[in-house]
Amino acid sequence: SPAALVPAAGPVVCVHGDADTVVPLDQSQRYVAATTDARGEARLRVLPGVDHFGVIDPGHPAWVAVREEVVGLL
Numbered sequence: 001s002p003a004a005l006v007p008a009a010g011p012v013v014c015v016h017g018d019a020d021t022v023v024p025l026d027q028s029q030r031y032v033a034a035t036t037d038a039r040g041e042a043r044l045r046v047l048p049g050v051d052h053f054g055v056i057d058p059g060h061p062a063w064v065a066v067r068e069e070v071v072g073l074l
Contacts, residue, residue: 007040017050
């Protein structure tokens with residue numbers, strides 16, 4: 001569980017679709033809050049209209065945002 005490892009050793013960005021019916025958005029919100037409360041570096045990027053699988057499918061338009069975030073962490 002990522003929540004058990006708060007704060008992470010490096011920066012974290014959570015990319016979450018607001019149409020995700022598998023994992024509720026508040027799970028990512030709580031993780032980011034717990035991490036920043038523990039003085040870790042984390043932020044959340046919410047993608048409107050994107051479901052659970054859009055953020056892991058390189059063929060989905062949401063993948064552009066995921067790629068931006070990963071490249072931004074490098």
